Amino acid sequence: MAAAAPKPAGAQVFDAIIVGAGFSGLYQLHKLRDELGLNVRVLEKGDGIGGTWFWNRYPGARCDSESYYYCYSFSPEIQQEWSWTERYPEHPEIRRYLDFVADRLDLNRDIQLSTTVTGARFDGARSLWTVDTAGGERFETRFLITAVGCLSAANIPKFDGLESFRGSWYHTGAWPREGVDFTGKRVGQIGTGSTGIQAAPVIAAEAAHLTVFQRTANYSIPARNRPMTPEETRAIKASYPEIWEKARAGTNGHPFDVAARSALSVSDEEREAIYEQAWARGGLRFRASFQDILADKAANDTASDFLRRKIAEVVEDPEVAERLTPRDHGFATKRPPIDTAYFETFNRDNVLLVDLKAEPIVAVTERGIRTTARDYELDIIVFATGFDALTGPLLALNIEGENGLPLRQAWAEGPRTYLGLQVPGFPNLFTITGPGSPSVLCNMPIAIEQHVDWITAAIRHLREHGLDRIEARPEAADAWVEHVNEAANATLLPMAASSWYLGANVPGKPRVFMPYAGGFARYIGICNEVTGDGYRGFALR
Ligand code: N01
Numbered sequence: 001m002a003a004a005a006p007k008p009a010g011a012q013v014f015d016a017i018i019v020g021a022g023f024s025g026l027y028q029l030h031k032l033r034d035e036l037g038l039n040v041r042v043l044e045k046g047d048g049i050g051g052t053w054f055w056n057r058y059p060g061a062r063c064d065s066e067s068y069y070y071c072y073s074f075s076p077e078i079q080q081e082w083s084w085t086e087r088y089p090e091h092p093e094i095r096r097y098l099d100f101v102a103d104r105l106d107l108n109r110d111i112q113l114s115t116t117v118t119g120a121r122f123d124g125a126r127s128l129w130t131v132d133t134a135g136g137e138r139f140e141t142r143f144l145i146t147a148v149g150c151l152s153a154a155n156i157p158k159f160d161g162l163e164s165f166r167g168s169w170y171h172t173g174a175w176p177r178e179g180v181d182f183t184g185k186r187v188g189q190i191g192t193g194s195t196g197i198q199a200a201p202v203i204a205a206e207a208a209h210l211t212v213f214q215r216t217a218n219y220s221i222p223a224r225n226r227p228m229t230p231e232e233t234r235a236i237k238a239s240y241p242e243i244w245e246k247a248r249a250g251t252n253g254h255p256f257d258v259a260a261r262s263a264l265s266v267s268d269e270e271r272e273a274i275y276e277q278a279w280a281r282g283g284l285r286f287r288a289s290f291q292d293i294l295a296d297k298a299a300n301d302t303a304s305d306f307l308r309r310k311i312a313e314v315v316e317d318p319e320v321a322e323r324l325t326p327r328d329h330g331f332a333t334k335r336p337p338i339d340t341a342y343f344e345t346f347n348r349d350n351v352l353l354v355d356l357k358a359e360p361i362v363a364v365t366e367r368g369i370r371t372t373a374r375d376y377e378l379d380i381i382v383f384a385t386g387f388d389a390l391t392g393p394l395l396a397l398n399i400e401g402e403n404g405l406p407l408r409q410a411w412a413e414g415p416r417t418y419l420g421l422q423v424p425g426f427p428n429l430f431t432i433t434g435p436g437s438p439s440v441l442c443n444m445p446i447a448i449e450q451h452v453d454w455i456t457a458a459i460r461h462l463r464e465h466g467l468d469r470i471e472a473r474p475e476a477a478d479a480w481v482e483h484v485n486e487a488a489n490a491t492l493l494p495m496a497a498s499s500w501y502l503g504a505n506v507p508g509k510p511r512v513f514m515p516y517a518g519g520f521a522r523y524i525g526i527c528n529e530v531t532g533d534g535y536r537g538f539a540l541r
Helices: 023-035 076-081 091-104 194-206 230-238 240-249 268-281 284-288 297-314 318-323 391-395 444-464 474-489 520-532
Strands: 012-019 040-043 117-123 128-133 138-146 168-171 186-190 209-214 351-355 361-364 368-371 375-377 380-383 429-431 470-472 538-540
Touching (some): 012 128, 023 040, 023 091, 023 444, 186 194, 194 209, 209 368, 230 240, 268 284, 268 297, 318 351, 429 444, 444 538, 470 474
Parallel strands (some): 012 040, 138 429, 168 380, 186 209, 186 380, 209 351
Antiparallel strands (some): 361 368, 470 538
């Protein structure tokens, strides 16, 4: 390491600044501080740790991955000491888990809460990042690591008249800590993605009336949540090494196999029985029923048809069932939600479905929502309208790289990264689960761990070789972006025109398929190869 340059008055100097104290920031702090001995500060916007789970406290918020593998794998002690209570953890339990980990590893002393990063600039002459915060603090650091999550910049559609609404409104991703009392209220919920599908049944049970404003009908698989039994927990704890091995060897970082058979290789009766079994078991594993559900349109049609029939079976009013039935995209080409009694909710007397394709929203008024057909009077509006995914949280940091190049300008045509880890022109900036990495197509904690381990090893390498800088080469990033596109195009994923994977949910956002769809195991292999080949595609000096 070169000697630290003199600091400007007032700047606090660290070896590494990590932005965000969710799953990724906590683990990155542990690795850099406790393994490499660096002087590290985590800057966190919230007044508590937890990242995604700090902000997403909406009714019904629960992880879609199963609890026993939606957690860290790096510490055998932690996984033996912690026990999950339910098949899918609810948001408070995930926060309790992260608090437990933070206490266990004594992380809190290096986390600065209520600190919003407003800008970061790279000083090429000194190979240092300057980081500014909303509170007027300035930090200097060799390494800047974003741990801001992929789904943390709320997408609040710009409806005319929202400011005139006399009731209250909330975005699910910035839910008030104290909760929202729906008792006796007329509630309007916009959005039927994974979040809206979790929230609607819970809101409907509490509110006087719920109107669900749906733009795109969605598939959903029952979660079939239940308490964990002590026997299950014991068996899981005894087999963690195999569980993690399987998760790393798979496509999506989940510890289950995708069946090797094609949906088209079995008889209609056999296929139906397989889908019925997967439906009864519940959860994201439904898409592992056949290996070609996301690769072959005809195979995908069999799953989509099965799920459409299920909607018709569950929803009593055939017209409502038809409006709830997705016809414009195949199952799992958008992130598949899982639910607890979502379709059943539309059988309730106090729930109304509004099809925004038939009657788009014109404006929010003082009294509610106006569509092209009529006015809906509401006391509360819930925006379950998703996020400016992957790029949004990074662009919000106002990062400027070498020669003052704003990240926003570098990404004007869409994100350009090498391995989703680094951006050319932004030395020593690492983006945990950045665009171009498996990230949101994966079980997040294990994808995060792989990135953090890679970043830690790269920084260790620099230090051991007396180097200051690592930077993605432009030609390596170009080749990677091309590979990310090829990987997406080898699947049916780009077919869903309204998918947030493509940025299609945010008006004006470049339409680029952002996560790496080539599979987690393959991605790990590529990262390891790059390292083994002397950090191929990175410039080190
Ligand atoms: O967001 P979404 P989400 N007018 O973008 C609609 C993760 N997650 O928060 O499809 C009207 O999927 C939009 O309509 P359309 C998971 O990865 C995880 O639900 O764009 N409607 C859609 O219906 C998930 O995929 C978990 O036509 C508008 C909805 O709002 C990701 O987060 C739980 C609109 C947004 O759906 C995001 O899910 C929940 C407009 N102007 C989420 N703009 C767990 O694991 C948007 N919509 C716990």
